[in-house]
Amino acid sequence: MTTAVLEFPGGRLTLNRPGTDDPSLRAWSSADELLLQEAFEHLAIAPDSRVLVVDDQYGALTLGLSPFSPDVVADSAQLGSALALNAALNPACAAPERVFSWLQPPVGTYDLILLKIPRETDYLDWLLRWSNGALKQAGVILAAGMIKHLPDRSVDVFARTVNVEKVSRAVKKARLITCSQGEASLDNWPGIWKGYDLEAPGARVNAMPAVFAREKLDIGTRLMLPHLKPAIESCRPCARVLDLACGNGVLGLSVLAIRADIEMTFSDVSSQAVLSARSNVETAYPDAKASFLHADGISGEQALFDRILLNPPFHEGGVVGDHIALRLFEQAAQNLSDTGRLIMVGNRHLGYHKSLRRYFSQVRQLDANPKFVVFEAWRG
Template sequence: MNNTHFSHAGRSFNLIRYPANHQHKSLQAWDSADELLMSHCDDTLQDDARLMIFNDDFGALGCWYAHNQPLWISDSWIAHRSLQENLNANGLTCDISDTGRVSSPVNALTSVDALSVTPTTVIIKIPRTLALLEQQLIDLRRCISADTQLVAAGKVKAITRSVLALFEKYIGPTTTSLAKKKARLIFCTPSEPLPTVKSSPFPTRWTARLATGQSVSVANHANVFSRQSLDIGARFMLEHMRVENTDKVIDLGCGNGVLGLNALSMAPQCHVTFVDESFMALASAHQNVAENFPDKLEQCRFEPSNCLETLLNEPDHNSYTKVLCNPPFHQQNTITDHIAWQMFHDSRELLVKGGHLIVVANRHLDYHVKLKRLFGGVKVLASQQKFVILSAAKR
């Protein structure tokens, strides 16, 4: 049975990691850092507090503080869906905005939305990517006051000197609590005036050479995988991709969209759908198409989704001919292969008969066995010492 019953300080919730049917029985939707934040903030938070919550992995904090009607910010589509499911499951019926996100009792924003409210209290879960934390602190500088209280939390191993230095650099004096259950709190007091800093270092940029020889400038927002350079797996994939003008392509887990850019360069008439669960990734991909292939924007879509769930809910979903994928092997701070497995399942369902899933991955992950079991066969398109490119056709 899944570990979904959360009880703390006399209150109880049923909490899942979205999607519930893929949640491993050993994983839960909260951690000791959440509990530390709740214990501390319950003692200090006023009923009329203007509360902001950042990086709530699966909506535990959003449910706990729903009565405060907080502004809730996450870059993760899965976190947004978890928040919605968990609010509804615990009798906190929520309203959904035109963008498909919760608007009440929690007002859920993405990491690329502007912050317009001056909070009295800010709660931050330390994210896996320090660049995301840095951008969020930069965003907070524009709306906090000298009276705003900032409280952050994470596992002890996540509270590094680099993390504390970011709070000091952008906000002000920073201290930590003692460790409890392998988690720790961070307290930060805004300086008046705030520390002087240069403009945001994000998005970062570098130049990539595509398979056609074309060079493109690639912009990367703070939470994009391989933000500082083209990752080795993607580079290997660029060399071995084959795309036709008649193809309807999905760049799955698109990141900055470099595989989709390569497809547009190779086959100028193809259609590309960029899919990622990170809103910053989709913003990066959109910017990169707009800047490098402005005349191709009408041939492109940019969809936030848990794997290919969003597309599978559309009536004409099985019309795609190629899915290009460089799968992740972690979710937040948990190493897992269930995301890749769901990506493969969704791709098989979405593809036309004869369509191909093309995967680049570390050899040691042994995706060859999974794809053979799922598709009935798999071909090795290319291999090297570290990476392999696999192709599986829908029969």
């Protein structure tokens, strides 16, 4: 992890960015700096404001605004552990007692909402519509993002959902947008759920806006699907299977189509992914033995799994690499039964055949195309 010091109007923060040793990768961006600066100007006039921070990444916004006791909601389960890590480095900054997610969002209304602009157009639309409902009538939304990461048609999304009061000039490749409450809401908005029909098991697979590949089956998963049947049919009765980084739950749904007795667990770092997988399972297999976890990887508190299915993410906050996959490989190796197997698909250029061998004594290639490779791995 890399450590650096953030200076902002409220003081200084020492912040760690977990998961990387690259000193050029900080635990905050210029967008965070803009949000903190504008928030402190606003709160100097209205210090009793009720404040909400949405999708903070490593805790810069939450800890920087700790004197104002903000509520915090994030789609990613990573924020909780990042906050704990960085709060320990900044004893004067109190971490919130709870980080809300979209599984259980905060209630009530706020005077000031700080919003990190996501990369996904539909998720930005969803967030702004949700924020309209969470904002007091005279409240303010401060939204900021790195210009190169702003989603397509973001200008149109802001125009149709909120009242844009001011757009800042570009500052260190970031931009801040100040908004007041708009009329757009989530009620009857058709963009909440999008999906596709899955040929086998013949189910409709829907997902919320923050979920990867929600409108069509991604080609890596498509390559992996035919290899589930032999992997699952060889399991013991009532075996435990984990769909890790489950997204909309397509892998786990396919398992349930093969074996109704499987005890299926769906886990994802995204709360909207967990909501999506749960909705899909409850619709297609209401009697399934299924559980749903919002978690950053595998907690280690679960019983061991007979099969772990994985299509690992290869980017995080604009950083592309294998650091997430390596952590998940290690956790998978620690949470498989003696006869357990990991079945995974990954980008060919990331060389997972080498990294898997750090954690598994046996690695077998099951399939490949020019972009993706499917592997089976076990401890031997």
